[in-house]
Amino acid sequence: MKKEDCFYLGKIVKKYSFKGELLIKLDTDQPDLYENLDAMFLDINHTLIPFFVESSQLHKSDLLRVQFEDVETEADADALVKTEVYLPLDLLPKLEGNKFYFHEVIGFTMQDKHYGTVGKIVAINDSTAQSLFEVENNGKDILIPMNDEFIVKVDRDNKTIIVDTPEGLIDLYLE
Known part of the structure; x- marks a missing residue:
């Protein structure tokens, strides 16, 4: 997956628990649209790597609490803090009228x-x-x-x- 085929969803801002959970600050007006995703792409060393979502839920207003598969420790989570998160363009909701991306x-x-x-x-x-x-x-x-x-x-x-x-x-x- 190339970055030009994706849109910026947000950034991992911090760990949430000792089990590897992370908080993603979402860059969207509609955070609830992204609560039940199967996977996300993380920008690691300028390469988009797919990470599969084990569980996720909204935390406060614009934070998404995520547990990725195979991210099970604080050390695993620490390695991902400050990483940008992307999704494929086809997951963007269609806009109509004079609204546009x-x-x-x-x-x-x-x-x-x-x-x-x-x-x-x-x-x-x-x-x-x-x-x-x-x-x-x-x-x-x-x-x-x-x-x-x-x-x-x-x-x-x-x-x-x-x-x-x-x-x-x-x-x-x-x-």
């Missing part, structure tokens, strides 16, 4: 109601306070805030996102 819209064409075709979405920058669409237009990068008020329609069939940006925003990048 960041990886899903890479390659979509962005169109603005007033400006017309802005360009192709080449990346999502989520390292800032507000996530940004990175759109390529004839060799120039345009950053469009990922704001619900700007997004008019996500058209999955035509691989297009229609936005309504404030007047002059796109022109700032092209002048």
